[in-house]
Amino acid sequence: AQSVSQHNHHVILSEAASLELGCNYSYGGTVNLFWYVQYPGQHLQLLLKYFSGDPLVKGIKGFEAEFIKSKFSFNLRKPSVQWSDTAEYFCAGNQGGKLIFGQGTELSVKP
Amino acid sequence: NAGVMQNPRHLVRRRGQEARLRCSPMKGHSHVYWYRQLPEEGLKFMVYLQKENIIDESGMPKERFSAEFPKEGPSILRIQQVVRGDSAAYFCASSPRDDVYTGELFFGEGSRLTVL
Numbered sequence: 001a002q003s004v005s006q007h008n009h010h011v012i013l014s015e016a017a018s019l020e021l022g023c024n025y026s027y028g029g030t031v032n033l034f035w036y037v038q039y040p041g042q043h044l045q046l047l048l049k050y051f052s053g054d055p056l057v058k059g060i061k062g063f064e065a066e067f068i069k070s071k072f073s074f075n076l077r078k079p080s081v082q083w084s085d086t087a088e089y090f091c092a093g094n095q096g097g098k099l100i101f102g103q104g105t106e107l108s109v110k111p
Numbered sequence: 112n113a114g115v116m117q118n119p120r121h122l123v124r125r126r127g128q129e130a131r132l133r134c135s136p137m138k139g140h141s142h143v144y145w146y147r148q149l150p151e152e153g154l155k156f157m158v159y160l161q162k163e164n165i166i167d168e169s170g171m172p173k174e175r176f177s178a179e180f181p182k183e184g185p186s187i188l189r190i191q192q193v194v195r196g197d198s199a200a201y202f203c204a205s206s207p208r209d210d211v212y213t214g215e216l217f218f219g220e221g222s223r224l225t226v227l
Contacts, residue, residue, distance in 0.1 A: 006153070009151075036218075041220070042220065043114075043115070043217075043218040043219055043220045043221070044202070044204075044218035045218075046215070046216075090153065090154065092154075096167070097159065097166075097167065098144065098156050098159055098167060099144075099156070099216060100156065101146070101153045101154040101155075101156075102153050103151075103152060103153035104153050104154070
């Protein structure tokens with residue numbers, strides 16, 4: 001079955017540390033991938049998306065993600081995290097008209 | 112985000128009762144998606160509806176769960192005879208069209224169901 005997986009369930013970083021959250025997908029064909037973020041008490045928001053073209057995509061708030069087809073990966077990165085980045089991060093891919101989400105990664109940034 | 116509105120935000124039910132969760136999509140949106148988030152798990156797709164039509168219900172449990180999106184009014188996710196395993200956060204999302212491929216799903220803040 002087509003799936004999206006996130007291997008890091010909880011990540012704890014200090015401010016200014018670099019961030020990389022893993023995301024792998026299991027299907028071929030047309031691949032549309034997304035990262036969403038959910039800040040405490042808020043709704044899910046789209047961080048960035050990949051459809052085609054440049055495999056390095058830039059999102060809001062300094063986030064970026066790289067699509068590596070050979071590794072079936074779409075990892076999220078940020079060079080220097082802030083306390084305000086504390087949130088839960090979800091990777092997702094489309095499957096037949098609906099989004100399939102990974103398990104989510106909870107990021108805690110220590111001030 | 113004067114967008115997707117879900118209510119109630121928190122709902123407590125005893126086993127065997129019914130739970131009704133409501134979702135009003137963003138203005139102008141005619142597509143609604145329901146997702147469930149169980150503790151320690153990701154968001155699981157449940158159902159995709161357009162006005163008066165169920166498009167994809169492949170993620171809905173076969174029994175006790177139903178969803179509708181009438182011509183007028185909010186979308187409703189109904190869970191009959193709730194059990195403790197139904198305790199979860201239920202998220203609604205909307206889009207103006209079948210727009211999953213652009214990522215433009217707008218999410219509500221979720222309804223958290225607790226079954227005692």
